[in-house]
Amino acid sequence: MIGELLTPAGLVAVVPLLAAIALGFVRSQAIGAWINIAAAAVAFGLACALPWHLGAAPLLLVDRLATHLAILTSFVGLTSAWFSRRYIQIEADAGRMLPLGVRQYHVLFQAFLGFMLLALLSNNLGVTWVAMEAATIAAVLVVGLPRTDQAVEASWKMFVLCGVGIALALFGTIVLYLAALPAMGSGWAAMSWSELAPKAAGFKAPLLNLAFVFLLVGYGTKAALAPLHAWMPDAHAEGPTPVSAVLSGSILNVALAVLLRVRGLMAGNAEALSPGLPMMGLGLLSLLLAAFSLWPRRDVKRFFAFSSVEQSGIAAFAFGIGGPAAMFAGMLHLTLHTLTKAAIFHCVGRASQMKGGQKFLHITGLIGSHRALGLTLAAGMVAVSGLPPFGLFSSEFLIVLATIRQVPWLAIPLGLGLVVSAWALMRRLITLCLGAPTSSPGPAPEVLDLLPAWLHLALVLVLGLAMPGFVLSWFRALAGGL
Amino acid sequence: MGGHLAFGTFSYDAAHLLGGGVLVLSFVLLYQRRLTAVINTYALQAVVLSAAAAWQAWVQDAPHLYLTAGITLAAKGIAIPLGMHRIVRQLQVNRSLESALGIFPSMAIGVGLVTLSILVVLPVTPQAQTLTREELALALSVVLMGLLMMITRRTAMTQVLGFMSLENGLILAAVSVAGMPLVVELSVAVLVLLAFAVFGVFFFRIRDRFDSLHLDNLDRVGGMHR
Numbered sequence: 001m002i003g004e005l006l007t008p009a010g011l012v013a014v015v016p017l018l019a020a021i022a023l024g025f026v027r028s029q030a031i032g033a034w035i036n037i038a039a040a041a042v043a044f045g046l047a048c049a050l051p052w053h054l055g056a057a058p059l060l061l062v063d064r065l066a067t068h069l070a071i072l073t074s075f076v077g078l079t080s081a082w083f084s085r086r087y088i089q090i091e092a093d094a095g096r097m098l099p100l101g102v103r104q105y106h107v108l109f110q111a112f113l114g115f116m117l118l119a120l121l122s123n124n125l126g127v128t129w130v131a132m133e134a135a136t137i138a139a140v141l142v143v144g145l146p147r148t149d150q151a152v153e154a155s156w157k158m159f160v161l162c163g164v165g166i167a168l169a170l171f172g173t174i175v176l177y178l179a180a181l182p183a184m185g186s187g188w189a190a191m192s193w194s195e196l197a198p199k200a201a202g203f204k205a206p207l208l209n210l211a212f213v214f215l216l217v218g219y220g221t222k223a224a225l226a227p228l229h230a231w232m233p234d235a236h237a238e239g240p241t242p243v244s245a246v247l248s249g250s251i252l253n254v255a256l257a258v259l260l261r262v263r264g265l266m267a268g269n270a271e272a273l274s275p276g277l278p279m280m281g282l283g284l285l286s287l288l289l290a291a292f293s294l295w296p297r298r299d300v301k302r303f304f305a306f307s308s309v310e311q312s313g314i315a316a317f318a319f320g321i322g323g324p325a326a327m328f329a330g331m332l333h334l335t336l337h338t339l340t341k342a343a344i345f346h347c348v349g350r351a352s353q354m355k356g357g358q359k360f361l362h363i364t365g366l367i368g369s370h371r372a373l374g375l376t377l378a379a380g381m382v383a384v385s386g387l388p389p390f391g392l393f394s395s396e397f398l399i400v401l402a403t404i405r406q407v408p409w410l411a412i413p414l415g416l417g418l419v420v421s422a423w424a425l426m427r428r429l430i431t432l433c434l435g436a437p438t439s440s441p442g443p444a445p446e447v448l449d450l451l452p453a454w455l456h457l458a459l460v461l462v463l464g465l466a467m468p469g470f471v472l473s474w475f476r477a478l479a480g481g482l
Numbered sequence: 483m484g485g486h487l488a489f490g491t492f493s494y495d496a497a498h499l500l501g502g503g504v505l506v507l508s509f510v511l512l513y514q515r516r517l518t519a520v521i522n523t524y525a526l527q528a529v530v531l532s533a534a535a536a537w538q539a540w541v542q543d544a545p546h547l548y549l550t551a552g553i554t555l556a557a558k559g560i561a562i563p564l565g566m567h568r569i570v571r572q573l574q575v576n577r578s579l580e581s582a583l584g585i586f587p588s589m590a591i592g593v594g595l596v597t598l599s600i601l602v603v604l605p606v607t608p609q610a611q612t613l614t615r616e617e618l619a620l621a622l623s624v625v626l627m628g629l630l631m632m633i634t635r636r637t638a639m640t641q642v643l644g645f646m647s648l649e650n651g652l653i654l655a656a657v658s659v660a661g662m663p664l665v666v667e668l669s670v671a672v673l674v675l676l677a678f679a680v681f682g683v684f685f686f687r688i689r690d691r692f693d694s695l696h697l698d699n700l701d702r703v704g705g706m707h708r
Contacts, residue, residue, distance in 0.1 A: 124664070126663070126664035126667065126668055127664075129668070129671075130667065130668070130671040133671055133674075133675060134671075134674075137674070137675070137678055140678075140682075156638070156682065159678075159679070159682060160632070160641060160645070163645055163675060163679065164629065164632070164645070164648070166675075167625070167645070167648055167649060167652060168625075170652050170656075170668065170672070171621075171622070171625055171651075171652055171655060174652070174655045174656050174659055174662065175618070175655075177659060177662055178607075178614065178618070178659050181659075181661075186660060186661025186662070187661060187663060188663050190663075191662075191663055191664065204606075204607075206605070206606030206607070207606055207607060209606070210602065210603070210606055
């Protein structure tokens with residue numbers, strides 16, 4: 001079983017974890033930053049090879065869902081590692097991060113990335129849970145790194161909420177094992193995703209329902225679904241920005257991937273509760289709550305954190321509707337949101353460094369003070385509001401279509417949430433990017449710093465306007481297999 | 483295993499007694515007034531839990547559960563409580579604790595939660611082994627009581643203790659389900675989380691920064707309109 005860790009799939013998770021250990025011994029900030037980038041690049045390269053290594057082993061499950069999200073997560077990990085090289089250097093030069101803090105940051109960044117990839121690729125419920133827990137601890141520590149009162153408060157809040165969340169998820173895991181016992185017999189197989197899926201029809205339905213409730217609440221906390229989303233705005237506002245970029249997309253995706261697998265088990269059992277309604281309910285609640293919470297925000301990063309809650313809600317809603325069309329739209333939405341939001345956080349991070357603050361008060365007229373940065377941020381905000389020509393327009397359009405076809409009366413609250421949040425984003429787009437620029441005491445970003453954001457937005461544009469044939473068939477196969 | 487576990491046999495009664503003991507100590511945790519007393523009660527709960535795990539190891543003939551029992555006893559029964567006493571001495575936070583609810587309402591809610599978990603678990607497990615289903619109800623009660631403690635006790639230390647008591651419920655569930663793999667690994671992972679929680683209180687020096695371990699002080703830097 002240990003040998004599996006040396007296959008391409010295993011190495012995707014092992015390389016960042018080994019890099020995390022190695023980075024603990026690197027004193028030089030510059031070398032540490034490059035090792036950080038190199039390890040993320042190796043993980044991304046290995047993840048790109050996974051579509052040719054599909055298959056299930058006792059420890060690792062390389063199916064389309066895991067492969068897709070592993071590629072996405074490691075890509076965002078790579079671009080954010082690139083971005084964080086300059087970002088952290090500026091923070092360190094300004095004295096906001098001590099040399100030891102920078103070293104800890106690199107260790108935790110890789111550990112966080114590695115454990116998320118392990119959670120995605122694991123074939124065992126227990127290992128998934130442990131990896132999720134470890135990723136949470138790494139994230140909590142990295143959010144607290146700036147050592148300000150607010151950062152400490154944010155990381156404590158995140159720890160308490162996410163700790164309770166994953167504790168409930170463990171209870172759900174135990175009950176799921178108990179539900180699977182009659183069909184699977186006791187032992188390793190009854191905790192293996194790939195073994196469970198084909199035999200879901202034989203599970204005890206009442207226990208499966210109980211497990212689903214706990215897993216939905218537990219992993220839903222990590223997916224920032226309301227009402228347990230409260231850790232997310234604080235963590236984003238106070239933690240280092242590159243981490244917000246990874247946190248915003250990837251940890252939500254990992255949690256939603258686990259929920260999708262559980263949803264598959266529920267759908268495979270005729271007597272079990274239909275998983276659609278609870279997922280739609282939580283998704284819609286998150287969407288509406290976040291849409292209205294966007295309005296009174298004064299902190300830019302907190303604002304975009306609520307936007308992530310909203311987008312996670314939309315994806316969960318789409319997965320709740322079910323059926324190939326909604327699944328396709330949901331996966332597309334998840335993918336595009338991850339790319340867009342990472343680009344936005346890259347821009348916001350550099351903008352707040354340049355302007356010396358992260359309140360809306362500090363940042364206005366960005367196009368006037370730095371044309372490229374302002375236009376990139378504007379493009380990102382247009383994209384995340386779901387306006388054409390970006391890909392999120394297509395995915396939200398497909399989700400609305402699927403809603404009208406399958407649960408027409410829910411199209412009204414869905415539409416309301418989408419419009420209210422897009423309106424809030426547009427209002428803020430105007431104050432952030434247009435108007436008279438405020439002074440810019442901090443260092444301005446260069447072309448190389450904005451490169452990741454442009455790459456992300458270009459991908460979002462291409463996937464929305466003209467999706468290449470092989471990507472389309474990949475998404476179709478992915479949605480069909482869920 | 484099966485043969486030992488019929489209703490009314492000694493092994494069945496003993497397992498029940500130990501599981502019930504863990505739950506009773508959850509109630510005790512709810513009404514303790516002093517922090518040191520809460521820590522001692524938690525340590526006692528961990529010791530009873532460790533005995534329950536060891537008993538399950540014997541009944542199920544599953545030697546790896548002895549390992550879980552040993553880890554629980556050494557870490558949660560001895561090491562973590564000693565560490566917490568040390569923190570209490572160093573930060574000098576041992577004073578009388580108030581509860582957001584009075585003793586009677588929190589006990590009443592506790593009884594309600596136990597009823598709830600019995601009502602939830604027993605009907606959905608008609609064919610499961612009698613032992614497993616009742617232990618699961620006990621475990622769910624302990625989990626919910628831990629959550630209740632986290633809500634009613636508003637200081638960081640007691641929240642951590644509530645969280646740890648919640649985790650005791652999880653371990654009780656895991657050891658009671660016959661033949662579950664990875665129990666030892668999971669209990670180690672849970673332990674890492676607990677150690678991190680205790681370490682967190684100390685590491686973040688919540689007292690230094692906020693004058694006390696009271697979470698209302700944390701809210702000072704929070705607020706709605708940020």
